Amino acid sequence: MKKEEITSKELKQCICLKTGKLNFSEVTDEDIENITEIDLRGVKFNGEPTDVILSELDVFPNLNGLMISHFDLKAEDIESIAKHDKLKVIQFSSCDFENITTIDLNNLDILVFVGCTDMTKLKMPKSRVLRVIGSELNFDGVDPSVVEKMLIQNSLVNNFTSLDSNDNLVEVNFDGTTILDKDGKEVKDVKVMPHVSFSREDEFLPE
Numbered sequence: 001m002k003k004e005e006i007t008s009k010e011l012k013q014c015i016c017l018k019t020g021k022l023n024f025s026e027v028t029d030e031d032i033e034n035i036t037e038i039d040l041r042g043v044k045f046n047g048e049p050t051d052v053i054l055s056e057l058d059v060f061p062n063l064n065g066l067m068i069s070h071f072d073l074k075a076e077d078i079e080s081i082a083k084h085d086k087l088k089v090i091q092f093s094s095c096d097f098e099n100i101t102t103i104d105l106n107n108l109d110i111l112v113f114v115g116c117t118d119m120t121k122l123k124m125p126k127s128r129v130l131r132v133i134g135s136e137l138n139f140d141g142v143d144p145s146v147v148e149k150m151l152i153q154n155s156l157v158n159n160f161t162s163l164d165s166n167d168n169l170v171e172v173n174f175d176g177t178t179i180l181d182k183d184g185k186e187v188k189d190v191k192v193m194p195h196v197s198f199s200r201e202d203e204f205l206p207e
Contacts, residue, residue: 001056001058001059002029002059003027003029003032003059005056005059006056006059007051007053007056008050008051008052008053008056009051010040010041010050010051010052011040011051011052011053011056012024014038014039014040015027015031015032015035018035018038019031019032019034019035032059032060032061033061033062034062035060035062035063036062036063036064036065037063037064037065037066037067038057038060038063038065038066038067039067039069040052040054040057040066040067040068040069040071041069041070042068042069042070042071042072042095043069043070054068054071054073054076054077054080054081055076055077055080057080057081057083057084058080058083060084062086063084063086063087064086064087064088064089065088065089065090066081066084066087066089066090066091067090067091067093068081068090068091068092068093068095069092069093069094069095070093070094070095071095071096072095072096072098073092073095073096073097073100074099075099075100078100078102078103078104079104081103081105082103082104082105084105085106085107087105087107087108088107088108088109088110089108089109089110089112090108090110090111090112091110091111091112091113091114092112092113092114092116093113093114093115093116094114094115094116095113095116095117096116096117096118097116097117097118097119097121097122098117098118099118099121100118100121100122101121101122101123102122102123102125103122103123103125104125105125106125106126108125108126108127108128109127109128109129110127110128110129110131111124111125111127111129111130111131112131112132112133113131113132113133113135113137114132114133114134114135115133115134115135116135117135117136119135119136119137119138119141120136120137120138120158121138121141122138122141123141124141124142124143126143126146127146127147128146128147128148128149129147129148129149129151130142130147130149130150130151130152131149131151131152131153132151132152132153132155133153133154133155133204133206134153134154134155135155135156136155136156137152137155137156137157137158138158138159139157139158139159139160140159144163144166144168144169145166145168146168147166147168147169148168148169148170149169149170149171149172150163150169150171150172150173151171151172151173152173152174152177153173153174153175153176153177153204154175154176154177154203154204155176155177155178156177156178156180157174157177157178157179157180158180158184159180159181159182160179160180160182160187160190161181161182162191163190163191163192163196164191164192164193165193166192166193167193167195169192169193169196170195170196170197171196171197171198172190172192172196172197172198172199173198173199173200173204174190174199174200175199175200175201175202175203175204176201176202176203176204177200177204
């Protein structure tokens with residue numbers, strides 16, 4: 001995608017802020033190529049929707065960090081995100097994942113969900129760090145064998161199995177989280193291997 005094809009005024013403003021240019025007409029292709037992180041919002045601070053179209057992420061060839069907030073995500077949005085094979089960090093905040101079952105991303109380092117909804121059918125992409133805050137998670141969609149840090153806080157976990165044989169884990173934090181097994185029964189005692197730093201306080205207090 002070329003710079004001239006961008007239609008979103010909000011995205012143009014984001015690019016100007018990132019590049020330090022006052023007018024979008026001053027932004028060069030090289031400026032856009034040098035953008036490695038972007039934060040896109042589906043809703044303005046006053047509650048009105050923005051005009052951001054996630055398919056226009058195609059304009060950034062070198063993204064390694066992406067924050068997306070307040071979007072009702074569609075399959076085509078996920079496909080646009082998945083094209084960015086250099087992504088290492090992605091955070092979804094207040095996003096809805098209805099009808100989304102997979103996020104086809106590889107080589108992620110950090111994957112974060114904050115206050116997201118309709119995640120119960122979602123299969124998580126592999127990542128070194130998985131953090132979920134204030135959301136409902138289906139543990140069937142998690143591959144704990146590849147996670148080093150599993151931080152699931154103030155959330156609800158369904159279909160939990162076990163973590164007691166995962167020696168790849170170094171930290172597990174379930175502060176403020178309710179954990180249910182496949183029968184819907186609450187899991188009170190989560191076992192991990194001796195070397196794992198483990199916390200399960202009654203409440204998670206964000207910093």
